[in-house]
Amino acid sequence: MSRGLEVLLDLLFPPRCVFCSSLLEDGEQGICAHCRRALPYLRGEAARQSCEGISLAVSPLRYEGEVRESIRRYKFHGRRWYAETYGLLTAEWIRAHLEGRWDLLTWVPLSPKRKRQRGYDQAWLLASAAGRHLEQTPVEVLCKAKHNPAQSGLTEAADRRKNVSGVYRCAAPELVRDRRILLMDDVITTGSTLSECARVLREAGAADVVCATLARAR
Numbered sequence: 001m002s003r004g005l006e007v008l009l010d011l012l013f014p015p016r017c018v019f020c021s022s023l024l025e026d027g028e029q030g031i032c033a034h035c036r037r038a039l040p041y042l043r044g045e046a047a048r049q050s051c052e053g054i055s056l057a058v059s060p061l062r063y064e065g066e067v068r069e070s071i072r073r074y075k076f077h078g079r080r081w082y083a084e085t086y087g088l089l090t091a092e093w094i095r096a097h098l099e100g101r102w103d104l105l106t107w108v109p110l111s112p113k114r115k116r117q118r119g120y121d122q123a124w125l126l127a128s129a130a131g132r133h134l135e136q137t138p139v140e141v142l143c144k145a146k147h148n149p150a151q152s153g154l155t156e157a158a159d160r161r162k163n164v165s166g167v168y169r170c171a172a173p174e175l176v177r178d179r180r181i182l183l184m185d186d187v188i189t190t191g192s193t194l195s196e197c198a199r200v201l202r203e204a205g206a207a208d209v210v211c212a213t214l215a216r217a218r
């Protein structure tokens, strides 16, 4: 983009903090100084958890307050460019907690129907942005074989598990076999979606599955 066009776009659409939507000062990238300090970060051991089939899942942020509102705008109101800021933050946590533990980067895919409605796959955008900082291009190895109701409408862990059971398929077992997979998604809630994907990946021969999400709900 030319510098002139960039200046014009900044005048028309001044860059705002992806979390609190306040105008950014010169030199601030994606996150305002206040949010950079005050976001509900998960640090040290608090950033780490394990779930069924996943040896380690890490998340930089707790899914609450402005983080939750921001992710809602990202998923449901077209703010696809938030992926840049999210990806940089998540990549930092991946480096700190998962360095040397994975060989292949992938993501939890949307169904073709949901992708058509939304116009983009938010987990792929997040994985691509994080991948740029980790010098890895995400590889498509999972696909959604069935359209299921959104997990966000279900609160019980058992219902969420049932809702995702048998929904994903490994589209490229030859790429997965004996590899250690880093699986990305925007939010981890009960872990049922990520665990189901991990089960499919392990069935296809993955040596290990670790996960990274921008935020953690529980």
Ligand SMILES: [Zn+2]
Pocket (backbone or CB within 6 Å): 017, 018, 019, 020, 021, 022, 031, 032, 033, 034, 035, 036
């Ligand atoms: Zn802010």
